[in-house]
Amino acid sequence: MTKIFQPFSTMYEFDSGALNPQGKLISRRLSDMSSMYQDSEAVQALLNDNPLIYEVYNVEVPENEEHIQHCTTILYPGKVGSEFFMTKGHYHEIINRAEIYFCLKGKGLLIMQTKEGEFSSLEMEPGTIAYVPPYWAHRTVNTGDETFVFFAAYPGDAGHDYGLIETEGFVKAVMEQAEKYALVANPSYRKENEIGE
Amino acid sequence: MTKIFQPFSTMYEFDSGALNPQGKLISRRLSDMSSMYQDSEAVQALLNDNPLIYEVYNVEVPENEEHIQHCTTILYPGKVGSEFFMTKGHYHEIINRAEIYFCLKGKGLLIMQTKEGEFSSLEMEPGTIAYVPPYWAHRTVNTGDETFVFFAAYPGDAGHDYGLIETEGFVKAVMEQAEKYALVANPSYRKENEIGE
Numbered sequence: 001m002t003k004i005f006q007p008f009s010t011m012y013e014f015d016s017g018a019l020n021p022q023g024k025l026i027s028r029r030l031s032d033m034s035s036m037y038q039d040s041e042a043v044q045a046l047l048n049d050n051p052l053i054y055e056v057y058n059v060e061v062p063e064n065e066e067h068i069q070h071c072t073t074i075l076y077p078g079k080v081g082s083e084f085f086m087t088k089g090h091y092h093e094i095i096n097r098a099e100i101y102f103c104l105k106g107k108g109l110l111i112m113q114t115k116e117g118e119f120s121s122l123e124m125e126p127g128t129i130a131y132v133p134p135y136w137a138h139r140t141v142n143t144g145d146e147t148f149v150f151f152a153a154y155p156g157d158a159g160h161d162y163g164l165i166e167t168e169g170f171v172k173a174v175m176e177q178a179e180k181y182a183l184v185a186n187p188s189y190r191k192e193n194e195i196g197e
Numbered sequence: 198m199t200k201i202f203q204p205f206s207t208m209y210e211f212d213s214g215a216l217n218p219q220g221k222l223i224s225r226r227l228s229d230m231s232s233m234y235q236d237s238e239a240v241q242a243l244l245n246d247n248p249l250i251y252e253v254y255n256v257e258v259p260e261n262e263e264h265i266q267h268c269t270t271i272l273y274p275g276k277v278g279s280e281f282f283m284t285k286g287h288y289h290e291i292i293n294r295a296e297i298y299f300c301l302k303g304k305g306l307l308i309m310q311t312k313e314g315e316f317s318s319l320e321m322e323p324g325t326i327a328y329v330p331p332y333w334a335h336r337t338v339n340t341g342d343e344t345f346v347f348f349a350a351y352p353g354d355a356g357h358d359y360g361l362i363e364t365e366g367f368v369k370a371v372m373e374q375a376e377k378y379a380l381v382a383n384p385s386y387r388k389e390n391e392i393g394e
């Protein structure tokens with residue numbers, strides 16, 4: 001019998017979201033996905049700095065149905081115009097393969113769609129375990145102001161298909177809106193030394 | 198086309214290690230695995246109280262290769278004689294299916310073996326991502342004094358085979374040893390009021 005695959009472990013670093021050993025590291029800058037953002041003037045203005053949008057630390061295991069692929073993603077906070085930093089997004093090459101996202105830090109939105117145009121989204125915060133079922137393309141978006149980090153696990157044979165999303169785009173974009181609350185003057189407030197005047 | 202599986206999320210509770218919603222909850226007491234511990238007198242003495250050894254919160258998804266099974270395990274601290282509380286342990290029914298354990302709380306040992314008698318172990322602490330490769334039976338042991346909690350993900354079609362471990366047992370048992378350090382008198386220490394006497 002050929003020697004079988006041996007057990008091993010990887011350390012997740014809670015502060016940074018990185019893995020140790022780092023495995024296969026993928027870094028995506030704005031120039032790697034500039035056509036995916038809505039505001040092309042904002043893209044042009046940022047391309048000089050070419051900000052780092054996200055990093056993926058991939059533990060390397062064989063790409064077949066025996067194994068489980070796993071990685072952490074660090075999605076940095078920021079916007080291109082009013083559109084939040086996001087991942088490229090993809091279908092799986094074997095399209096009926098699911099994926100689990102476990103949020104460990106920060107907050108974000110997981111947006112998903114099918115080839116039939118069905119759309120879904122899930123909010124993520126630390127402790128959220130999101131299930132991307134078979135057939136759903138998936139993209140994550142950092143809607144907060146700190147790094148958004150999640151752990152992912154998916155079948156060893158799933159693979160990645162980025163091409164269709166590059167061509168079609170996602171059904172929806174995630175844009176900043178007005179603040180959800182505002183601090184307004186309280187009309188009944190009186191400063192202490194004004195009381196009784 | 199039949200309606201496809203819809204996205205959903207589950208909340209991991211960082212304090213307890215439980216899931217919300219809880220999914221399918223499995224609770225194992227000493228009476229569910231009394232023959233697995235070495236010290237049968239200690240087992241008998243504890244069976245009246247019948248302590249809760251561990252709980253598994255399982256998110257329910259279909260059991261086929263499209264999906265990823267996922268769960269959290271809460272393994273309580275304690276001993277049966279000098280043997281630490283542990284899970285039953287199992288091979289996967291489809292034996293060449295891997296599994297990932299992500300430790301979130303406490304500390305423990307993951308012990309593994311193959312049908313050929315090869316043995317391996319990995320220490321786990323918060324942040325440890327342990328990889329159980331295809332063909333390895335796996336059991337976790339709480340070697341600390343607080344609850345040991347980990348998140349697990351494995352292929353949807355893996356299944357569980359507890360029978361062989363019930364018959365054979367594991368190659369090694371995890372027993373408490375003498376403390377790793379001891380506080381001994383420092384021979385050069387002098388109380389302040391003894392100095393110069």
Ligand SMILES: [Mn+2]
Pocket residue numbers: 090091092099138154
């Ligand atoms: Mn994926």
Ligand SMILES: [Mn+2]
Pocket residue numbers: 287288289296335351
């Ligand atoms: Mn298992």
